[in-house]
Amino acid sequence: MAPSWGQRHTRVHFIWTAYCEEQVHFTLFSVLTGVCRGGYLVRPTSVEFWQGQTDRLHDRIVFRRPHSGEVVDPAVTKQGDDGWVYERLCP
Numbered sequence: 879m880a881p882s883w884g885q886r887h888t889r890v891h892f893i894w895t896a897y898c899e900e901q902v903h904f905t906l907f908s909v910l911t912g913v914c915r916g917g918y919l920v921r922p923t924s925v926e927f928w929q930g931q932t933d934r935l936h937d938r939i940v941f942r943r944p945h946s947g948e949v950v951d952p953a954v955t956k957q958g959d960d961g962w963v964y965e966r967l968c969p
Contacts, residue, residue, distance in 0.1 A: 926967070938967040 924942035931937065941964045944950055950957070955965045 939964055940967055 924940055926938060926940045928936045928938040941958060941962050943961060944955075944963050950963055955963045958964050
């Protein structure tokens with residue numbers, strides 16, 4: 879059975895409240911990490927999203943950082959935030 883709008887709203891409010899509390903907590907206190915903990919810093923240069931359609935003509939959009947010196951064609955490529963550009967790809 880699908881939840882009513884009120885139930886969904888309550889869950890979203892709960893999640894949003896918890897998120898805000900954690901954001902304040904981690905703003906005030908730094909996250910402790912041990913010297914033996916490792917990890918990777920991922921800095922993507924492109925990210926592709928797609929959404930399937932029943933007619934198999936999928937919506938595909940790629941967000942990417944332009945190459946140095948690249949001239950962006952505004953007819954095809956749109957300017958995004960923070961130096962990113964995005965464009966629709968063919969199915």
